[in-house]
Amino acid sequence: MTSQVATRLVEFVEALRAKGVNAGPSETIDAGEVVRVLGMENRELLREGLAAALVRRGGQRDVFDQTFDLYFPAGVGRPESAREAEDMDVTQLRELLLMALLDRDPRTLAQIAEIAVDTLGQVGQPGTDTAGWSAYQTIDRLQPQTLIAAAMAMQGGGSGQGGHGLGTQFTDRLARDEIRRGVDAFREMVQSEARRRSAELRGRSLVAKHAVRNSQDRVDFLTANRQQLEELRRQVQPLARVLATRLSARRRRRRRGAIDMRRTLRRAMGTGGVPMRPVYEKPRPSRPELVLLCDVSGSVAGFSNFTMLLVQALSAQFSKVRVFAFVNAMAEVTEIVRDGAVSGGADIEPRIRQEARITKWHTSSDYGEAFLDFREFFLEAVGPRTAVLILGDARNNNQNPRFDALHEIAMRSRRTYWLNPEHHTRWGLGDSEALAYSEIVPMYECANVDQLTHFVTRLLPV
């Protein structure tokens, strides 16, 4: 391998590392082997090959692809397609895009993205530090989302003539979503092309650092956008299942109780028929009982999105989950969450705000007051088999934190955990009571899926 390729590879791995893909020297060596075996001729094969060597979990693939496009670009400089389409204006581009969306042709879409960035995306003064290529500006001028309606109209006209009966009509209902997905894909292509062009001007590592999005499992719950929330929902689902089983009482094998005759005799074969070590029957898995206390106040608005995801996922898994929401008054919202889970979950939060009594005379969060409420009205929900999960930032607005109420809840439960979306260095600063509360119940930082995974798979005892 030439030293040039090796250097590029090492830089590439470094950029990945900065984005949270945990690749060590041994992975770099693997990647080198991959380049040796596959060669550099076929870019797509090289991409898959390097992914096999460097990526270690599914959620990292996005970051990998974006960084790969920067470090192993398909071309350099102005793409051929853009040179040919020298004098194309916005209207023509939009027409081209419309046709490509109707044809669902990814290759044409990619070409249009290249042209669009070239003609519409240039920002700053050429030749100075401000020069670059902006995906935002390209999309803003091209307005691809406004093409959906036009595309639908064309589609409708087309199937009227050559349709074959009911079948066409049925799949027509899917067309809108398909075209919308096409537009989303186009947007991605524009972003990646703009990154590539900017990287040539500004240097790869700089663009990789700022323009490549963080890997899915490191997206902050507090700042996630709609699309990222969709992704999060997909990732939280399996985690919630694990979490629910972990929180339920679970013992491997009993040390006492009924003897499993069959297994004891089978084991006795090893000692000549003498049952030296009895095997006890497996304990019946106990039904998990979960009580969730969720802060839904404004300061954790982004986090409560996640909270609702988790709560929904949990209540879908298990019947004995009770959900309580609070700002400064505790209210049970189990029914709302359960209804919401059927209809897709978008209306849960507004319904909680409208129907549940989660505030008293003011609207800022007050954990102490909420815990007191809980102790007064719902304490019977917590028993020796219940796990309690508190989700919130422990910012108490300088009210009385009422440690005694939390302590009582924690004492009655089998286990109590607190998940805090704030970075742990900010615990205890300002009006945060996190440090004091964390002395009563174990508190874990939980700002992204990565940390949630860590909590669920590593910190919870089996």
Add this chain to the structure above:
Amino acid sequence: MPFSSVEDVKTKLAAAGYLASDAIATTVFLASELGKPLLVEGPAGVGKTELSRAVAEASGADLVRLQCYEGVDESRAIYEWNHAKQLLRISAGQDETWSEAKSDIFSEEFLLPRPLLTAIRNENRTVLLIDETDKADVEIEGLLLEVLGDFQITIPELGTVTATQRPFVVLTSNATRELSEALRRRCLFLHIEFPSAELERDIVALKVPGLDTALADSLIRVVNALRAMPLRKAPSVSETLDWARTLVALGAEALDDEVVSESLGVVLKHTDDIEKARAQLDLESVLS
């Protein structure tokens, strides 16, 4: 080496009835070239287990399978002594000395080889499939590290068995538990996603030849639309195939409201998913 290039992997797998995407073919080729185990993750029903069967068939190798479950241990994974037979042997040879008996009962005849040992001792080319690795306990991972590291197993009474040829190892996981970093490090990683529309069309054409192409097209469009919905269990390739077979059995000629709402249960396995899909696909009118 059984494969000469990525293309070669594709053709051979296709001949074995497995249509591989670029990603799958490349990773299989690399795993066989570099001699590294292959860790396959992905949603249920996208053909993780099927892949190793196809690789075995394509490379003319024997397939040895270790199914992991909670509580699988050395005696299930590597080898076990056949206690009952040993006892019989001892009681049969009444008047021999202990040392005679001992050297005899700890011989090949009384050994019950389990998948890992079988794969390592096999003279032929072998594909070792370790299925659902995430279901096994953490301790087994340590065991696997040892075996997959140098492909040898030490049996105290018999000595060390070393592999004459390196088996092609495939580990699958459904990600119910995070596999340890150490195990991930030693493997090439392949995340199988739902296939692209074209590939899935080819898969349907290959596996369900009786289905009309136009119908297959609309079928795949519907399945892709379902995958974009927030469902509890998104339909996977195996569900697509089931659905295709159902449509053939029903003798459907086109996908219309009635056919879809009758057979939606084949693709979606939860009642609330079915309800959600019905609402989104505007099937309500048929219900009433």
